[in-house]
Amino acid sequence: MEKDQDKILSDVTTGEYKYGFYSDIEMDRIPKGLSEEVVRIISAKKNEPDWLLEFRLKSYRHWLTMKMPTWPNLKIAPIDYQNIIFYAAPKERKNLGSIDDIDPELKKTFDKLGIPLEEQKHLAGVAVDAVIDSVSVKTTFKETLAEMGIIFCSFSDAVKEYPDLVKRYMGSVVPYTDNFFASLNSAVFSDGSFCYIPKGIRCPMELSTYFRINSANTGQFERTLLIADEEAYVSYLEGCTAPSRDENQLHAAIVEIVAEKNAEVKYSTVQNWYPGDKDGKGGVYNFVTKRGMCKGENSKISWTQIETGSAITWKYPSCILRGDNSVGEFYSVAVTNNHQQADTGTKMIHIGKNSKSTIVSKGISAGHGQNSYRGLVKVLKNATNARNYSQCDSLLLGDKCGAHTFPYLEVDNQTAIVEHEATTSKIGEDQIFYCNQRGISTEDAIGLIVNGYAREVINKLPMEFAVEAQKLLQISLEGSVG
């Protein structure tokens, strides 16, 4: 009886990664390896100003003094940095005026991924920045947004066209000294999205970036910078996929968000990097530093993430609640199936007065997956009236997976109220049978139950993406069964 149940669960959880295809596009690649020379080449290829090259070199030299951290609950095979290509770009990237200028192979890729590069096909007004192999290929609605003073472009373009803005904010939330992978990224970052919402402007459409790794043996080092000036509002979504490969690929990105007084930023991620095959071979290493600074009074930053891919996910989207009355939120669903591992969570640093943070973390483990939640709630001495609510739930499918919780609470102010709840559950056989008896197949029942479990987080996604996310959740646990 137990065995049959396990068999059904195992059939359901062995999935086929449907984004595993590879696109044959002409690429410009530099030789493998990392050295000061490589950093200079990258900067030269992108025609960067001296100040940026200096920034990279400082970061690289600092990185050389650092060691990869060993504290996470993850088994990571040693990474040979000399065996990675640190720059790959689709060849002949002219200044793309229209959609027709894009390599048709590229267009086909995004069509296959279901990503609307053509403005006519847009999902009720979503601007898309398409980044393939670290290079921003196309940003839709740029002109429409520009009319409102909103800047949404590739990071590389921002460096050329808005250097003052970039200089002012880059590294202000994640300094190049922050951690091992942040230093690496600061040295070799390629591209990403840049977004600036001017004072008082409420961005009228969802902004999104789709990251697609295509080339083999390359690392992805994007850098995203999102600034909401006073009273501004923006909702931003990033999606990621990568082809199936036998080797692990490193993705070490940095996302910095700044919210000035009364501003609000919603940042959502649907991450579906190649997770490795069912024996744990290959897959993307997703080591990302994401941090938001609630700089001004009453500012608010919300992180929502659905992490279903990657062989290893290692990230802690965090909020620094500097402004008085600022609000930080973290909503997460992380799936680990087959041999995936995740050590993810958040840091909420309460600095200003009356700051508030909410953490809802839902882990789903299946197969041999190992899922760890690591969260820090830190209330500094002068942070009066801080409020935090944390909830971490784990759902276990089958009996070979693991769920772990590492909550850290550092509270240095007596007026703080910090709440923490945690639950662990299994999908019970009785629950599945109840569904069966109503005519619902076991796979559909698991889909219903998992989506019900994750609903609180999925509801935080912009509506256009909530449906995609639900399907993705079901797919990451069901695959080609039925």
Add this chain to the structure above:
Amino acid sequence: MLIINNLKASIGGKNILKGISLNVKPGEIHAIMGPNGSGKSTLAAVLAGREFVEVTEGTVTYLGKNLLDMTPEDRAKEGIFLGFQYPIEIPGVSMVNFMKTAVNEHRKHKGLDPLSASDFLKMMRDKKELVEIDSKLANRSVNEGFSGGEKKKNEIFQMAMLEPKLAILDETDSGLDIDALRIVANGVNKLKRPDNSFIVITHYQRLLDYIVPDVVHVLYDGRIVKTAGKELALELEEKGYDWIKKEIENNVTA
């Protein structure tokens, strides 16, 4: 509708059903009564298709088909409904979502298109009234936070939504107060048609005051030891199960 022939079943190697034969015709209500441990719930489990019960002998024919060969989902889609004795909670899955999925699976099986959202909600409203179920309950997660009585009413509500051909109610009356009992029975009676059937499993005669059976069987130690009309239930209520036990013992020694 349903023909059970010499059904024997065991759980974990222990023999529970020791040769059950039963014939349920369309339009009939059969009551199965018996003391604790007699095998009533095991019988319900076999009919619904629970894997932990092993059928060791016998046949079960439903609408001419071999029921034991069918998966639980298929049995359900062919019109078998089990009102659980202990309905389980499914947090996070709303009743609406759950029922819509179930109803549309049934429709797909019959070759019908799925119901539109508005048609479905209308159907829910109509059936809710039938069972006097609170609107608020329908918006919550399946059985989550429901009282015992509410869970049982919810079973009848689901039965109303799925319109089964054969409904097996496993001790639906346990844990119900008089008012809830009347509402549940009322719901069942309203759903009764000449082309559907009910197997009502119960300890007590009380429910059978409201849901009048055509046939009453007494299950004792894995066998049906007595079959009669509805008066049998009243006799049991009066004399208790000891009376049955003594009768059996006397028959054995005689």
